[in-house]
Amino acid sequence: MKIKEAADLAGISVRTLHHYDEIGLLVPDQVTEAGYRLYSEDNLEMLQQILLFRELGFPLRQIQDIIHNPDFDRQEALEMHKGILLERRARLDKMIHTLEQTLLHTRGEMNMSSQDKFKGFDFSSNPYEQEARERWGNGPVDRAHAKTASMSQEEQDAVTSSMNTIYRRLALLRHQPADSAEAQAAIGEWYRLLNTMGTYSLQAFKGLGELYVQDERFTLNMDQFGEGLAAFMRDAMAFYADQQENREP
Known part of the structure; x- marks a missing residue:
């Protein structure tokens, strides 16, 4: 099956399948001499599995670890x-x-x-928190909780206001390259603000950016400030993290 056919069948974009191929998550079994990707039945079965994990909120990196594990059943x-x-x-x-x-x-x-x-309402578990704990461990989440709990209502309101200000600023910049000086200055402010509430390593910051796009709950929330903001922030955060890591001794 050609890539467009596979994408239409699964209800996803061709770009998504290109991305899965590029990161090694789903590599088509055949590529023609002209460079066309061809997907086998096994490929389609794996794609179904990937999308099921996505539906449950698993990040791509975790899905890749799971389905490519020799013990995967x-x-x-x-x-x-x-x-x-x-x-x-x-x-x-x-x-x-x-x-x-x-x-x-x-x-x-x-x-x-x-x-x-x-009846039917149950908010005893926070899906964001659980995913954060699975991805980065308990430390950053617990420290963020402790920090937030120690803030007065005025301080919490100030943090929320600062977050919204940065969202709006990034939304205005989202049509520029993610590695532009303006975008990187704004995303640097985002990194520093997050670290006032917890402790985020550069890799955790980069992973959080990926979650903005992988988890539609994040995407919908952020894209209220401007369509495409979540994807723009992901790219800007990845570039920022890589650049800062390269500068470290």
Whole structure:
């Protein structure tokens, strides 16, 4: 199957498949003399597995480590995906039912108790925090929590204001090259601000930038300031981290 056909089948872009090939995540089994990528059935099965992991919020680096591990069991992974998605569906069904009941309540067609209004809601676990712990370990996350907890409400509001200011500044710069002086100055401010709330190594900072694009929750939040901001920040953060590391003795 040609790359355009494979991309259309999976509902992703050709650029995404090019990227997967470039990083060694999904290398097509054949490349013609003219340079056209051809995807086999095995390639398509692996692509399905990659997209299932993406759906569950796994970063590309982790997916690559998992699926290219000699001990990787595809059957076991599929069973795991099924279990997680069934659990997610059950929770969404509860929330949809709660929403339907709430609509009836607002129209005066039924009464809801306070408890009924929150059936299906469960925010006891933070997906961002869990992913951060898996990627970088507990240290940075715990230090960020301790730092935030020690701030007054005014200090927390000031940090939020500073974050939004940098977002808006980067949004204005997002059509420039990510390695431009202006973009790098702004992304340097972002790095320093994040380190007022925790301790981020340059590699952690670079990994966080990748997460902005890999996790649609981050992307949607950031792209409110300007479409393409998340991808721009990822590129700017990667360049910044690499440049700063090269300068270190």
